Amino acid sequence: MPLVHLSDMINHAYRHHYAVGAFGVANLQFLEGIMQAAESCRSPVVLNLIESHFEGYNFDILMPAVTAAARQATVPVAINFDHGTSLAAAERAIRAGCNGVMVDTSALRFSENLWQTRDIVTMAHACGVTVEGELGYVPGVEGDNAKNHPGELAYTSAAEAVGYVERTGVDCLAVSIGTVHGRMKGAPKLDYARLAKIKDALTVPLAIHGGSGLSPDQFRKLIANGVAKINYSTALADAANRSIRENITADRKGVHNSLLAGVRGAVRGEAESCLRIWGCGGRAAEVLAQCRPWQEAQHLVLYNVQSALSESEAAAIMREAKISLEATPGVRNIHTGQTIQADGKYRFSLLVNFVSQSALLAYHNQSAQLGFPNKAFWSLVDEHVTLDIRES
Numbered sequence: 258m259p260l261v262h263l264s265d266m267i268n269h270a271y272r273h274h275y276a277v278g279a280f281g282v283a284n285l286q287f288l289e290g291i292m293q294a295a296e297s298c299r300s301p302v303v304l305n306l307i308e309s310h311f312e313g314y315n316f317d318i319l320m321p322a323v324t325a326a327a328r329q330a331t332v333p334v335a336i337n338f339d340h341g342t343s344l345a346a347a348e349r350a351i352r353a354g355c356n357g358v359m360v361d362t363s364a365l366r367f368s369e370n371l372w373q374t375r376d377i378v379t380m381a382h383a384c385g386v387t388v389e390g391e392l393g394y395v396p397g398v399e400g401d402n403a404k405n406h407p408g409e410l411a412y413t414s415a416a417e418a419v420g421y422v423e424r425t426g427v428d429c430l431a432v433s434i435g436t437v438h439g440r441m442k443g444a445p446k447l448d449y450a451r452l453a454k455i456k457d458a459l460t461v462p463l464a465i466h467g468g469s470g471l472s473p474d475q476f477r478k479l480i481a482n483g484v485a486k487i488n489y490s491t492a493l494a495d496a497a498n499r500s501i502r503e504n505i506t507a508d509r510k511g512v513h514n515s516l517l518a519g520v521r522g523a524v525r526g527e528a529e530s531c532l533r534i535w536g537c538g539g540r541a542a543e544v545l546a547q548c549r550p551w552q553e554a555q556h557l558v559l560y561n562v563q564s565a566l567s568e569s570e571a572a573a574i575m576r577e578a579k580i581s582l583e584a585t586p587g588v589r590n591i592h593t594g595q596t597i598q599a600d601g602k603y604r605f606s607l608l609v610n611f612v613s614q615s616a617l618l619a620y621h622n623q624s625a626q627l628g629f630p631n632k633a634f635w636s637l638v639d640e641h642v643t644l645d646i647r648e649s
């Protein structure tokens with residue numbers, strides 16, 4: 258089960274002076290290419306699901322594949338939701354299996370960015386989920402991802418970063434020091450002095466967005482100045498595109514599968530070279546040993562309904578309670594059931610799947626405030642047994 262807490266993974270990189278890659282998963286072939294690269298380099302890896310990419314795939318359908326890839330891996334993996342647009346989008350991502358979230362409010366003025374990020378942190382931390390904030394603004398220039406980041410570059414200020422991190426409680430801070438989303442135009446000029454000042458002022462790891470197009474030497478300097486997570490997407494897409502173009506040139510009448518045949522390998526090759534430069538190759542075993550595993554948890558109730566209620570009345574209340582409970586942050590899904598044998602001690606079951614033990618504990622702590630769903634449920638129940646279960 259190599260899913261690990263994202264904050265543990267990034268903190269390990271920060272303490273040991275290397276950076277983990279958060280690679281944009283554009284489709285299944287990218288997912289496989291990225292995982293093959295991480296396995297071959299024995300590297301920890303972050304699978305990055307970028308909300309603007311959801312135009313190209315159904316997030317709820319892709320996520321089971323992403324989770325399965327992470328669980329099958331022999332290297333540590335975390336799953337991050339990137340550039341989300343709202344608290345509701347972050348809740349949805351967590352429910353779908355992301356254990357890190359970044360809701361991008363960096364284009365807003367400082368105080369608004371701070372308050373909105375604080376709300377994300379409150380919700381996500383209750384679920385045990387890592388939060389990245391962004392201060393300053395990393396614009397888009399050219400390439401697949403550029404159009405989603407309009408506007409001018411705004412540098413991160415070290416003084417503002419201190420207040421922002423303290424008051425929001427973010428686990429990791431994305432900074433703007435000269436990189437751009439998408440492809441660079443001309444030689445990138447990075448403000449290392451600014452980055453060093455931010456690093457010295459903070460105790461949290463830093464993240465860089467817009468890693469595509471930087472040189473090995475630039476990456477090494479970023480890492481030496483506190484960068485422990487690098488978001489990388491455009492160069493993977495460019496490598497995939499080159500492969501498709503070469504296949505078309507070689508065989509203009511090539512069938513779909515043959516045109517796409519090199520995408521996985523192109524993504525793998527690009528990701529492998531990053532993992533080596535960033536120093537995370539060969540780190541899988543120590544990261545697995547030192548990071549908490551990311552484990553789901555369940556709350557199970559076996560019960561009988563009160564004799565005064567008809568089964569159809571009970572079913573109607575249960576349906577409504579279930580809909581309300583499913584909206585609770587950190588609840589993945591809810592299963593209700595009835596025993597096949599009619600003569601058992603308990604006839605009904607309720608199984609609530611939580612994304613983590615933290616989410617289950619938070620649910621218990623606030624269950625008095627949940628109001629209707631809880632009251633409605635317990636108004637049904639006669640004899641019962643409840644169990645809290647964690648993955649083993």
Ligand SMILES: [Zn+2]
Pocket residue numbers: 340438466467488
């Ligand atoms: Zn970004």
